[in-house]
Amino acid sequence: MWHIHHWRIQVPPLQEFRRRLLTRCAWCGERSTKADPVNVSHQYDRKRSHWWQGEPGLFHSDCSAIKAAHAACICDQPILDGDGDGYGHCAHCGRYRAYGTTPERLARMRELAAIPTGGRRPATD
Ligand SMILES: [Zn+2]
Ligand SMILES: [Zn+2]
Incomplete structure (x- = not known):
């Protein structure tokens, strides 16, 4: 592993170039x-890809949030298997609601979840 880290430190421009050239967002394909x-990973223990390939499993930060929202429970009245603190797997939708999901966060996740799969967040400013 040492030499890989070494290589990555020694040649950051190549790494960047490769990423820009080959890496596509796993959500929107851009x-x-x-x-x-495109630098957000959803996998903690990602296998290193060959240098000539784009890195798999990477997302734009927006797309990452959209994907996470699609995977999360956003039910009005979820049936959660946690200990009553508003988190756990939802028996209603089969998805997961994270511990400490606030109403504000839930509202934002509903907005993101309304974006179709593979879609991008509309530009806002
Ligand atoms: Zn994307
Ligand atoms: Zn649910």
């Missing part, structure tokens, strides 16, 4: 750009 990099 490229990584400077303003909107």
